[in-house]
Each structure stands twice: as structure tokens, then as C-alpha cells.
Amino acid sequence: MTLGPGTPSFARVERLRSFMHGIVQVALPRALGRVAAAGLFLVAACGPEEVALAQTPKPAEQAPAPAAVAQKPLAPVVADAFYPGFDPKRDKLPAPVDGGRVVVHLPNFPKSLNYMIDNSAVTRRMWNEMHEGLLRQDMATWEYVPALANRYEVLDQLVPEGGDVTTGKEVKIGHIDDAGDVWVERAVSPGRRTVQRVKIPKLPGQRLLPGTVYDFELRQGVHWQDGADFDARDVMFTMRCLKNRFVECDDKRAQFDKIVRFESAEPSHVKFFFAQPYFLARNLFDGMPILPAHLYDLSDERNPAKKPGASDEEQARFIAEHPANRMWVGLGPYKMVEWSDTAIVAKRWDGYYDQQNGGHVDEIVWRMMNDTAAMTALLEGQLDFFDRMKGEDYFGARTESEAFTSRYYKGYSYGPQFTYTAWNMAREQLKDVRVRTALGMCFDWDAFIASYYKGLAQRVTGEQFLDGPAYDKTLAPLPFDLERARSMLAEAGWYDRDNDGIADHGGQPLSIRFLYPSNNPTSELFAQAFQANLAKVGVTLKLESLEWGAMSAQVHKRDYDSLSMGWITPPVVDPEQAWHSKTSQGETSNHAGLSDPDVDRLIDEIQVEINPARQKQLFSNLQRRVYALQPYMFGVNVPRKFAMSKRVRNLECFVLDPGYSIRRWYVIERPKK
């Protein structure tokens, strides 16, 4: 039996999907409405954001976030939504059981388990279970909840003329509101009630920087997995590393450079100062790769390899070559026990500070194997979870066989990722927006989604997650219209002058070199169909399939007319790296080389806008502006297709990467047939 349109299984999956989407479509606007209200409330009150929490973080106790637009969940997460015979609305999950082990597929080994220097998704996935940040973005609710922080407070800075936020000189810090003629500083009680208001006269040249100070009180009694205490020294050392230009963490540094000052007055307190409001500030504290200073800091007395006075370069090299990069010592519920040539193994660690969220399974085995071997392993029952199923396997006979269905079930979930074709806007033939727009009309995405993806893909019109709050769903994608494309090309001066079937202009035929990765059947099929359609409007698409290393070299050199790629992003991504003119040259992620003043202005405004409603509007404006310029032919969001062992329960599919949380899973005996 295959899972295709019209089959019972497909109908069941589609029912679930429409159920989920119903929630998204109905609940999202309401949720955003609440967000907007919260945002307006925050603006009106310039509200205090002191957060007081019990030891176990509870989302409900969080203060509303200033950038709440980026932090609200889309829909209730349904556990075991695809589990055979299990109706999430009708049935109850079996009671959690502690023990057992799960074997989870890894497509490739990380270079290192030190997320400071290895920015790969696989490292991040393992850190989810083996480490903690100051904050943790709850996978289900998207709230940033204190993790290593016991509580935190977001404060404002009032900078007088001549004041300097980088040194703190003459800067007033507190809960400060702009009350028209005067500033009002509010003293706030632990219950977040304003207990006292003090008026501060407004002076010329003063600037209020709202939400630019994050004051964390660290959790007491937290230990590293080797027994050392966790305290502010670790956080301060981490920040010094992020500022150390020799440490290989440029991708993170670009964000952490927004923190212009950090200080720790006592072992349990750390403060971070931004030069201006940043809409993803909390995300920084979730993703901060905190390193154990007692192992990595050469100036730390506890470090066996201590070397007082070590240079930044020596410190960076020490970090890059430290053995703990492979045998990670973390703060999370799972402790690394083995890194072999085939697997990385972590065991549940009893010293984790939050045992209630400390995971159920005793052992996690991340098994590294290529996708082909992984499918074999699935059919042999040697994997519990595999989330890189190809369409042909997901819909194919192998996953309908007894060998598969007796042990596994399959499902899918949409995450923030999309495919695209980037047009190199520096190329003469692609400079005209009419040409790019015309090219964008030459592919029948609806037919491709129906035939190739069997309906499991959605068109996108922007870089933000299509079910996320920063994405504008009202922006309609370009239609498939070859006639209109032909006339647009003609308007741009490209039409067939010499009757050879190829549009030309200035004596040059309209020919485009199209790079795509080899061993990628989807890209190949897409490229061939696109090529055939473009030929109908007189455009020659020269296909060039390259192995990734070779393709990447050309991408870095910007030696391409167009290329087919994909991005995995956070649900709300800072658009700077993809679209800002300052990234339009060199080895950056702005693969189209887009450089547009309106886009720049919108990005700059988004980055400092903390009012959710205004921010949403800015995101929408940016999406529309970028789409109008067509630097990309935006492709589709393809869901992650997974296979899960029936003996593992409580699989929740999240939007946030990696889309699941192993610590929530538990192993039960395999149900009898």
C-alpha cells in the first residue's frame, strides 16, 4: 500500500494536517491579537519586566516579552499525533516510564560538541539534551523561560548627552518611562508592581534605550557534569570568548556584538548591556554557548592547564583543541559517555538541577549513518527515530511493509525551512526585476507539489517561517503564467529577434547558468522541469550539477547566475544576513547580492523595534518589498518526514529545531499485535 492522495492513510494524515492547520489558522490570529494587546500594553506602560520564578520554570509565570511577536506558540502541540490507533483528542498517553534507551539518527557527526566553535545543527541538537543556556525557549510555547538563570529583569537605559553605553558612563539604568515632559523612573516590587515613581527632568540630548539591559540572577547549586560549580565566572568567560576575535565563532559573534558591555558584580549576578533595543535579545541568552571556565579559561585558577597572561590567540587555540570539545562536560540532563566512530552516547545525569524535566530514557544513542544506511537500519529495527525520510521512502512500499509497520509509524511536521533559487543580481541579464519576475512565473509549483511532493509541501514567499508570526500569508505567490512571463521579458527588452527560439538583447541570448547540488534528485527534477518551461519563453537554462564542496566554492566566489539551495532558519530570523546591502558582497549569505535602500531601512527598523504590532507590520513590508524585487524564486517548505519506533511515546512535533525533544520521550514495551 502506498500513501498517496486518495488512499485511506493519506486521508487520515490529511485530516490530521487540516486539524493542525485549522488550529494554526484560527488560533494564530487570536494569539497574535493577544500579543499585539500585550505589546500595546507594554508600550503604554513601558512595563517592568522583572521575572520571579519558582525553581521549576513555568511559562505562565513569565513576564510578557517585549518582542512577543517572536515568541508566541502557533498551536497546541499534539503528542503522538501520528501514533497508529491513537487519537490525541480521545485517548490518553500511557504514563511516563523511566529507563531504556533510544537510538536517534544523525546525518553526520558534529565537528565538535562545543557549540561555541561548531555552529552545526547536529551540535545544537545534542546540546538541547546535554547543556543549558541562561534562558531556554520552550519548544511548545516558544516562551523564553529561565534555565540557568533563577530570574531576570529587563531594564532601560537613560543616556545623557555625552553619556556612553559601552562604558556605562553617566548612564541611568532602571525602569524608565517617557512621560512627555519628564522621565519617570519606577521602583518595582518583586511582584512586578510599581511601588514608587520618581520624576526625572528631561534634558537636551538625552536618549532612552528601552529594554537594553538584561540583569540575570543565576540559579544556585547548579553543577557542571564533572562536579564543578556553575557561576558567573563561566558566563563572563563565555562572553570574553565571544568577544575574542581569534575564537572561531564569527557567526555568533555578529549577534553577541550587539551586547556592548557585560559585568558581574557577584558570583550569582550577570548583566548585559545593549547599545540599542534588539528584537532577538532573548534568543541570544537561549543560544549563548556557556563554556566551563574551570576547563577552558587559561586564566582560571581551577584550570589544570592555567596560564596567566595567555594571549587571546593562545586562549582561542586552547578552546579549539580542548579534549572536552569531544567529551563534552555540560550542565544538561544528559551526560556524554562515549564518542565512538559510529555513535555518540549520553546517559541521564542525576546531578541535573531540574530533575522534573531531566528526561525519561536512561540512554540516548545518536547513531551517525548516511540516509541509505539509516533506512536499512530502520527496516532492521536498529533505529528508533529517523527524521530525514525521502519522499520515495515515505510514500514507498518499503515503509508499508510488515518489517516497517510492525515496529514503526511515520509522520511529518513543518519546520522553518525552505528551498529557493537565488538569482545573482550582479549578472547583466538578471539585473532587471522584470526578468527575474518573469523567470519566477515559469515554474508550475502547484503541479510539482502535487506530483513530486504528493501534496506535502507549501509554497513560500519570504524567508520567515510560513506559519510563524513574522510571515505575511496574505502575500500571494507569483502565478505560473508563461505568456505573461514572455511579455514581461519582452518589456525588459528580451525577445527573439533572430528567430532562433532564444530571447536576445544587445546581441546576447538570454542564457542562465543554474547550479544545483549533485546527488539531489529533487533539485535535478526541479531543474529539468524549469529548464523545459524556460525554453518555451526563449530562455536557456544551463544546468550544472556540482558536488557540494565544488558548488560551495563557486557560491563563495559568487561565480554563478543562479543556484538552487535551501535554508533552515529559526522561526523568526534576523533578515540582515540574507538581504541587507552590507552583506551583498563577498562570502555572505546574501546569495542574490540584493542591495536596496528600502530593504535596508526596513531591516534596520525591525532590529530595534520591540513593539510587536509595529514589528509585524515591518516584517510584512519587508516581505513584500523583497518579493517584489525577486532576488529569489522562493520555493517550498517541505515538512520533515520521520519514522518513529512504536515503543517510544510522547513524540511532540515542534517548530523549533530540531522539531522534537528527546528528554520528553519515554520508552514503553512494544504493544502486542
Add this chain to the structure above:
Amino acid sequence: MIRYCLKRLAWTLPTLLLASLLAFALLHLAPGSPLEAASDPMQSTGPGSAASLERFRHEHLLDQPLWKQYLDYLGPFDLSERGHPWFGGSGERAWGGLLTGDLGGEMLQPGVRVGAQIAKRLRITLPLMLVSLLLGYLIAIPLGVFSATRRGQRSDRAITLATFLLYAMPVFWAGVLLQTLFGRRGLEWLPVLWPAGAGVAASDILLAAILPVLCASYAVAAYVSRQTRASMIEVLESDWIRALRARGIPERQIVWRHALRNAAAPLCVHLGQVIPVLVGGSVLIETIFDIPGMGTYLHRGLIQREYDVVTGIVLVSALFASVGLLLSDLLHAALDPRIRHGAR
């Protein structure tokens, strides 16, 4: 004989140097570099900055001319910034390179030495290879002899057809067939993937090794059996065999004691040819059966453009091939007195 061996071994050194030069040059001339190969956007939350890429290239001399990179690889002087003071380095790591016995390090995993990794992985690949080779010969020789003694008969034709089919069968296809047949989808007799995780029992490893060994040995068996058959037919048709028969020596004794010994000498030559083929085949076999051996290491090295990994494995393979050829020559000499005396 000792002088002969020493002479042969001495020739191995320039052979290895030439192999390292070829591997190095070909790899570096291919498009892409380790950092680009590793910055797969689907695996990374974002590529490193331009400055980071530049630093990486500089640190690993990728911004230097190819000859300088090769000299650095060759040693004994480290030519990097941390290298020998004679070449402008800080002196922190003055010596290094192939001539000091150092096969280099992985660029993407600082601190991981290629030599240590190869040694670790050889502990898996080498036994698998040797057992496969042994099994291949153990099957091939009786089969070839049997086929030769029944030349033209139905059994000979059947064996000929079977060995041709086996020889033509691609390893990756045979591997998948074996997995399907003996795994849980089939007879459920054997594990089809290498065991992973902490505390794997030796018995599990032995069981998991059966299918890869079968997979690696069938082609050897098919090839060597054809060679055995051809050699045996040539020997069995010679005059001195006819003379032995005329003396009334039993046919069994003629075949196994006299003819096989003479026919075995050319087979030893093939031993030297089979070893490099096995090393090459280990890439496919180890990938199919998910074995953490040298083949998968080579595969990863090629994908990630880890120059030192690939060059190191090419060197080790070349060494195996040289040693295999030397061994086959020695065996040949041991079996054939004419060569032995000629060597003297």
C-alpha cells in the same frame, strides 16, 4: 634474498612519496576546500564570516602556493605561522610532516590526528580485509582446481557462469542483497549493520562482520578461481604431467601435489593486485554495512575535502600494495625454485 627484500623496500619509499604527491596534487586541484565542503547550509545554522574563512585558510596554508603546502605536508619543517623559525614561524611547532612520521591532522576537528585515526580504523578494516582475502582464496582455489579438472563438462560450465556472474556483480548491489536476505526482512540470521554504542560485545562484532566479509570475498573468490582454473589447465596439459600419469601416479596426487604447486605461482602475483582492490572496495562495503573503518574514513575525507585524511589513506593503501606485491614476489620465489635461484 635479504638484499632483494631491502632493495624492494627501498623502492617503496619513492613510490610512497610519488603517491603522496599525486594524491595531494589531485585533491588540491579539485574544486572546493575543507571549509566549503563542511559549510553545508542544511547542516549549519549559517556559514562563518569572511574573516573566519580567511583565518582558516591562512592557518592551514590554503592561501599559499601548492608547492609550499606540499612541502609543509612533507616536512620535516612546519611552514605554518606556528612552525619553524627558519621559515618565519613562531617555533611553537617547529617540526612535522610526513618525513617525521606525522600524517597530519584533520582541519575541521583540530586535535584529531590522521595517523591515530587510521591506526584505530585499521584495527577494523585490516582483519576484515585479511579474512576476506583468506576466505576468497580458500573458496577460489578448490573451485578453480575442480573446474580445471572437469574442463568442458557441465559442472565446469556452471562454475564458469557462476563465477562470471559473481565477478560482474557490483559490490553495493550484492551488499544490499545480502542485507535483505540475511537481515530481519529475510531469514533473520545475521545483523546487517555494525553495532554501535557503549559496551558492544565481541560476539556481536563477529556476527556483524560475517556479511561484510562475504561481500568482500566473493569477488576475490570469483577472480582468483578463474585464474586458478586457467593456470591449472595450462599445467595439467604440460608434458611432465603426462609423464607423471604415464608412471601411474594417482590423478588426485598429480592434481593436488604436483600441478597445483606449479599453478599456484602465478596466483601469488594476483595477491599483490587483489590487496589494493580490497582497500578500494572497503569504501563501498564499509559504507553499506556502516563499519567505522578506513573506507568510511576515506569517504568522509573525500566529502569534506580533508586533504590529510585522503592523502594519509592513499599512502597507507600504497604501502599495502607495495607490501602485497613484495609478499607475492617472495611467495612466488618460494614456490618456484627457478626464480629463487635467479634471485641469488
